[in-house]
Amino acid sequence: xxxxxxxxxxxxxxxxxxxxxxxxxxxxxxxxxxxxxxxxxxxxxxxxxxxxxxxxxxxxxxxxxxxxxxxxxxxxxxxxxxxxxxxxxxxxxxxxxxxxxxxxxxxxxxxxxxxxxxxxxxxxxxxxxxxxxxxxxxxxxxxxxxxxxxxxxxxxxxxxxxxxxxxxxxxxxxxxxxxxxxxxxxxxxxxxxxxxxxxxxxxxxxxxxxxxxxxxxxxxxxxxxxxxxxxxxxxxxxxxxxxxxxxxxxxxxxxxxxxxxxxxxxxxxxxxxxxxxxxxxxxxxxxxxxxxxxxxxxxxxxxxxxxxxxxxxxxxx
Numbered sequence: 058x059x060x061x062x063x064x065x066x067x068x069x070x071x072x073x074x075x076x077x078x079x080x081x082x083x084x085x086x087x088x089x090x091x092x093x094x095x096x097x098x099x100x101x102x103x104x105x106x107x108x109x110x111x112x113x114x115x116x117x118x119x120x121x122x123x124x125x126x127x128x129x130x131x132x133x134x135x136x137x138x139x140x141x142x143x144x145x146x147x148x149x150x151x152x153x154x155x156x157x158x159x160x161x162x163x164x165x166x167x168x169x170x171x172x173x174x175x176x177x178x179x180x181x182x183x184x185x186x187x188x189x190x191x192x193x194x195x196x197x198x199x200x201x202x203x204x205x206x207x208x209x210x211x212x213x214x215x216x217x218x219x220x221x222x223x224x225x226x227x228x229x230x231x232x233x234x235x236x237x238x239x240x241x242x243x244x245x246x247x248x249x250x251x252x253x254x255x256x257x258x259x260x261x262x263x264x265x266x267x268x269x270x271x272x273x274x275x276x277x278x279x280x281x282x283x284x285x286x287x288x289x290x291x292x293x294x295x296x297x298x299x300x301x302x303x304x305x306x307x308x309x310x311x312x313x314x315x316x317x318x319x320x321x322x323x324x325x326x327x328x329x330x331x332x333x334x335x336x337x338x339x340x341x342x343x344x345x346x347x348x349x350x351x352x353x354x355x356x357x358x359x360x361x362x363x364x365x366x367x368x369x370x371x372x373x374x
Contacts, residue, residue: 060134063127065094066106070124071153071199073113125198125335132338151180152341155191156204159283159303160327165204168351172344179340187281188258195330201341204348207258208328217329219348222300224263224323226316227287229294239319242270249295250274254281259325263298266323287313300325 068078069091079091099106106120116124132150152172156165169181186194191203196213208216226240234240234248245267253260267274277295280286283303290297291312299315307313329345331337337345 060131062094062098063131065091066098067124067128067131069095069107069114070116070120070128073115073199075114121198128198129338132340136339150338150340151182152202152338152344153200154181154183154202154204154344155186155194155200156183157188157191157206158185159206159300160185160204164302168344168348171351172347175347176340176343179343181344189256192330195332198332198335201337202329202331202345204327205330206325206327207262208326208330209258213333214330215333217345217349219327219329221324221326222302223317224298224325225301225304226296226318227290227299227304228296228314228316229290230311230314232294232296232314234296234316235314237316240316241319242267242272242321245272245274245296248274249277251278251280251286251289251293251295251297252276253286254279257281262325266298270321298323 065078065082065086068081069075072078072081075091075095076088079086079088082091095107102123104119105117106123108115108117108120135150165183169183172179172181184194184200188205188207191205192214194200195203204219210216226234226245228235234244253263274296278289278293280289283299286297286299287304287307289295291307301315301317304313304315308315329348331341331345336342
């Protein structure tokens with residue numbers, strides 16, 4: 058059995074598509090060639106690995122087991138090959154990550170650039186999704202790790218606190234509340250509010266926080282991501298509670314104003330998640346460590362040492 062066939066099968070499992078898996082090969086293969094590779098694997102094993110009746114493609118139960126074994130073999134072999142070529146240990150393979158949209162392309166890009174500079178034989182591919190889809194991707198084994206907000210504890214997942222971001226009031230620069238350096242939460246009562254969609258976890262957390270503070274807002278618009286909420290504020294007015302780091306670009310450009318809360322503190326916790334029963338590959342673990350190291354700096358910059366304390370405790374263990 059050729060090693061390349063195992064790589065192709067792992068790419069099919071990750072992409073859930075023969076055509077996409079064919080396109081990422083070096084050099085690219087045809088869709089029929091990829092399909093033939095899977096056929097030969099199934100013939101050799103005497104079992105069906107992929108359910109072709111669904112879209113996107115799904116692995117059969119035995120296909121999932123086979124994928125986990127192949128993935129580990131491929132990663133270990135690539136790491137061994139790189140270490141031999143360079144006469145010193147090197148990490149290789151591609152780290153697959155899924156992140157919520159608001160982590161930000163620019164923010165995550167800095168982590169990816171640093172990782173690539175440190176590990177030139179490894180790559181990081183980040184897919185941006187809604188929070189519930191990030192969790193699904195991690196559970197299905199489609200990605201090595203996920204980045205989510207307001208993480209929930211789960212028996213099948215390891216949840217590592219990453220950083221905390223202060224939630225602030227976002228509004229147009231000309232809004233009356235923008236004249237203040239800090240805003241009392243009671244001043245939001247009756248304001249036209251631009252909210253997250255009801256099915257998102259962050260919406261439930263914001264609603265709970267407002268109820269606890271005895272504040273009632275009028276939901277004017279609902280969007281499924283922070284970028285659309287910011288655009289909604291720019292165009293239609295209104296206010297929203299958003300993570301402060303996600304507003305920096307608009308504040309610097311004079312498009313939005315961000316005001317801290319005067320009488321209370323509300324934070325958005327971010328976390329790194331991965332499957333408990335499947336230890337991250339060396340490359341994925343190094344990327345996780347890099348995120349945690351930089352998360353400390355972000356926490357300290359925002360005046361919050363929680364992530365730093367948690368990471369110190371984790372290292373002691």
